[in-house]
Amino acid sequence: MWALPVVLRQCLWIMAGKVKWVTDIEKSVLINNFEKRGWVQVTENEDWNFYWMSVQTIRNVFSVETGYRLSDDQIVNHFPNHYELTRKDLMVKNIKRYRKELEKEGSPLAEKDENGKYLYLDFVPVTYMLPADYNLFVEEFRKSPSSTWIMKPCGKAQGKGIFLINKLSQIKKWSRDSKTSSFVSQSNKEAYVISLYINNPLLIGGRKFDLRLYVLVSTYRPLRCYMYKLGFCRFCTVKYTPSTSELDNMFVHLTNVAIQKHGDDYNHIHGGKWMVSNLRLYLESTRGKEVTSKLFDEIHWIIVQSLKAVAPVMNNDKHCFECYGYDIIIDDKLKPWLIEVNASPSLTSSTANDRILKYNLINDTLNIVVPNGEIPDCKWNKSPPKEVLGNYEILYDEELAQGDGADRELRSRQGQSQGPRAGRSRDSGRTVLTTWK
């Protein structure tokens, strides 16, 4: 009996060395990962080291009113103003700003072609904010009246509230001049973006698909980001048709699993998901190695450029890291387009394979951002050793890129990650160093 308090004290002492975690997202792929590391679950009011929070919570943590201060041994899974990248309207704004800046400083990256289109930075479909840019949009719409546009609410996810239009009348209520407008200009919630719909997507087996790629950012300045090798393609269950009669059929046009899984033909074994390695094999076999490598190089390029675009405005809080879900569509000319970036990629598993993939994703993420699974110190240099990367590979490391260029030749053998240098020098014949700085 006298041994009991001793045992208790010993337990507390042991627990004191373990990482204390909190989450407000009840997903097994997360919780299993915390538990397998022997971490201890606590509530948010207690002393915690690691908080995997939803985007609502991050708003509270960093809002001016709460005056929350994070200590050196606390890390969270979002950057305070991640919405600069993850809100559809702000992402476009930031990319447009970034392009203009490069153009002003005369950077070769901002080079344009004879039609005025950016050669290297044209990776987001033409987009306007509504209602702010309504008139600009109408001007553009009238230039090609047979085109289709996609309306997306700025703040929603999982395909909610998205619809396609091909006639101006369908978006009358966003017109500022409209007398019937019941629109409230201050409310952010009603803000929409309207983008040119890519109606010539690359089809495989006659079906449309998009790519979901996971990108981990541990710091924005200097930029250090990792790409998860096991991204996947999400296929629509219904055959693609650009026919106008099917504009309302969301099963044809939207690839979000949240929508597809309600279709008649949804299959619970593969969930309509194809590994990116299959895409690569298929494209290499049917289109050739050069164009396939070029496509993947361009995909890496646009991810890095999008991060560089928001890096200056991002609050590079050292307590933060973020794992983004990038959505990319490839058109039938094998050009990739950035559709959007998700701050909270779904951790729900739709199939057994999915569960394994997401479990490993979280596992590899934690290995990189919480070195050795020990209590974090956010002052560390955020440079994990190569062995812990797991299925991640370095996408871009600004510090290394600014170091000696000789390293890169060796690393280029590692498949893709140092990426678009090959593409850039093919295009322009200029040296690698200038394009990457």
Next chain:
Amino acid sequence: MLQEESDLSLIIAQIVQKLKGSNLYSQLERQAWASLQRPEIKLESLKEDIKEFFKISGWEKKLQNAVYGELSVFPLPSHPAAPPEHLKEPLVYMRKAQGSWEKRILKSLNSMCTELSIPLARKRPVGEQKELLNKWNEMGTDEPDLSLFRPVYAPKDFLEVLINLRNPNYENGDSLSFRTHLGLIQIPLKVKDIPELKECFVELGLNTGQLGIDDSTQVPPELFENEHVRIGQKVLAEQDSAAAQQYIRQGSPTALRAELWALILNISSEPEDVLYYEQLKTNVIQHDLLVDSLIYKDVKLTASNDDYYFVFEDYLYQVLLCFSRDTSVLSHFAYNSASPPKSYIRGKLGLEEYAVFYPPNGVIPFHGFSMYVAPLCFLYHEPSKLYQIFREMYVRFFFRLHSISSHPSGIVSLCLLFETLLQTYLPQLFYHLREIGAQPLRISFKWMVRAFSGYLATDQLLLLWDRILGYNSLEILAVLAAAVFAFRAVNLMEVTSLAAAEAVLADLSTLKVMPLLQIFLFATVT
């Protein structure tokens, strides 16, 4: 010497006869006529000049490829007086066994037909034809009620037939000796041992570069890959089938594979071929066959649920439905031990004039058949080309995997080869598995019947099929099956039931095929 010469001239005569009916012949004729306009063709040396012209313009190469193609399926040398059944299968007991197996299959098909009161074939009403034409590219979304259909047979049914196969002239006595074969197949066919396999598959040796091993990311491409790709491009430029076949033994680069396979199989997409495919498509639209439902069911059960192939579901229907109606496939029965099933027009049973082959191509699909087509969808996205490639792969290789014959690439020989390799080189494992009631063939049979399709990751499967084409033999399937067992031997030694053994071998999707083969053949102590 004289015998060889007369054999050779017989073979030449047969091949010439075969080729006379082909497209190539009429093309050559046309080319020869057209060449008369050319200045270098002179009347005095007409024959020589035309031959020279053919050589320069690449037509000789095409002819060479066609002859090479014919030779690859040419039956083994036999007695000139041998009747045609001997070309199909020389051993009588095998022929008889195949015959009774076929009867069983046909009986099963007919009874399903009667039970469900569905005709074997019927003409579609015009409305239905129009509908099908509209839906041609998305037949996967059609959900006809297939619950009453069952596959005519599954690989395990076929295995039981093979297990019970006996040579009536062979008596191996009751006493067990070290020579007794402990496996399921009890047929005395000659199979190769490892030294002979090493000789046969010499290009897979440790000192030869391989795709699937020497192209991994740790190996600098200058060592092997770059040069290999360069040679591949040269082979394609030369358009030489035989060279391509030799080249592909070391594996094919992904970007060149589609063309290389087409070259080896001697497939060129001429307008006539596209037209032929369209004609088959019209047949599908106009008539509905019972086997169509079997095909639908098979695709829905296998490829639609497969992580790699579900994307191509619609292509599978487009290929397999046309395949069933393709009567040109009937010609392969000359060297296949199987014979096409016959059916009779209603009411005229037994009357030869009213007999038709059913299905028109003589091939009744079984459970998993669609998996022969699925991997090809990664290489060819144009339906008529995909179709041609599949058809040629079937009449050269796949038919041997589900017919009873003594051919070294036939499934019986493959099973025996597998079991013999295991018993000879992994006796402890073999004995252990046998003792716990887990005969290895019961697990590996399904891999071999499907040529590993659906079991391996696609990129590995394609590397394996490269070697099938390169060596013009299916023996590599048996070797790989044995190599897989060797690889997982440690875990297998610990299991105590068939179910547990199945579990150890359930997932092959992480296996790398070429290292396994290389180690088994060239690095195992024998």
